[in-house]
Amino acid sequence: MQKIRLTRSMRLHMLPALLGCALATAAQAHPGTERYIPLGQSPGVSGKGAMMGTVVGYEGDMLIVISPAYPTPQRARMVPASRVWLDRSAAKQTTLVGAVTDLKPGRRVEIKFADGARRDSVEWVKIDAAVP
């Protein structure tokens, strides 16, 4: 079997593909500090990609909310990577890490989708803890 020897020129031409494989990481926002930003105040997200609404229910892995922006209830898929935060800033208290059990009907929420266009999973959901 004939061995293929890579010349320097061939190797240099391979560099884009090799680096391309290595660089498939997408830019990301900082999930840590996002936690402490109250509902509706996330820069570049609130009022743009994120959805404000009120929880109607939770079925399977689907969070169901009604939003003034939509005529019908909206469904948002919660995945293991989805973060839930209990925003208690109205009570001048720190934000807590929440869970899907905190997504109770009647609570006001803000939802950011992992992909704003496809809306196939939730990146984070902030719950207004003022409504018990």
Added chain:
Amino acid sequence: MDHRARRAALVPGLLASLAVWVAGCDTTPVPPADPQAALVAKGRKLFFEETFGGNGRTCGTCHPVENNLTIDARFIASLPKTDPLFVAEFNPALARNFENPRLMREFGLIQENLDGFDDLANRFVMRGVPHTLGLRVSVASPQGPRTGWSGDGAPGDGSLRSFATGAVVQHFTKTLNRVAGVDFRLPTGAELDAMEAFQLSLGRQEELKLPLALKGTVARRGQEIFLANNLGKCNFCHGNAGANVANIPGLQGNQNFNTGVEDLPDNPAKLTGQKVPPDDGLGNPGDRTFNTPSLVEAADTAPFFHNNSVATLEAAVAFYNGDAFNNSPAGRLLTGATGSGIKLDATQVQAVASFLRVINALDNIRQATELLQTTRKMGGGREPGSALRQAIAETGHAARVLIEAGLHPPAVAHLERARAAARKALYGWVGGETRLADALGALESARTELVQ
């Protein structure tokens, strides 16, 4: 008219003359008519003066104009102990799990909770403060904006505009509860717009176009090594000595790499025995990649890499000779693609560093020139973060990066003359316009010593 009456008659004239003279000396900035300039000016004021109701820090606390918009141990040592940078040392609410005062003072490191605030005692990283120069040409990537050392420094949409919001939450808080409206206030949309405009106005607005017609023999050779794909190989990732990839079809903009900096032996911060958890870079959990910094501004923004692990520019260049880089994912890719790793001898390391020093000095001179021209046009100069103060700092930095390596003594002499003239314009009572003209002339003389 007797003697007393004549003197009394002179008073109104003298007062009028005094009023005219004082008006001529007024250093209050003239409000710029250009809306963009007004936005930048507003952003500058916010950046250096606004505490957002927090612990006393401003953006300028960690990005001081007089130190190239970053901090290092030498600069930190010059600050009074009451400086808000040291808030963890005098605010009991921030005494634990907010900063590590020893690592801050010794290595210029600050504490970041990039992977969340759930375990403050154990889950954090210690990072240097990146300068905010040249952001217009170093943040954009096809995958979205890359801010901070790992590209994920901003909350919200991850943009430079949003970065300040995250900084307030992380660094400005009065307590570790981090409650908006109690421990700080969040910047408004208008404030974010202004601060973004100001930050984008800092430093380079466009990429260099290498090669430059450098006059220095060693720096010129350093440029050749830098650009050679079979020797320095620097230009692949630092296109035109900036922060963006070059000569790699299909790739563009700022990109993340795992270059093995975390694997360096004898990381200075870890040598202290202080807790320094591994930094996993981009994402949560991280992928151990960090975004590529620009090199044009490197020489006067030491120490280097995300963890300030390397103190000098020459050692930063030499890093790419070592096992940590050549065994890293990025190093192995480079070896696979070019047939070898990076192996530079001492003279070649010095040459590349000299090249980087000269292009840094040239950029300082360009900036100082523009800032002095702005001062002439718009007036002002004495307020914190003013264009004139920035120009003085830039001129000093240009001289320092050359002096540190014994490069271009005649250019250094011109730079010192320029700095002295600009300082007289700042602190003197008369002759400001002449001083500014002198400074501009000396800067041009320095530039022509460095490049054709």
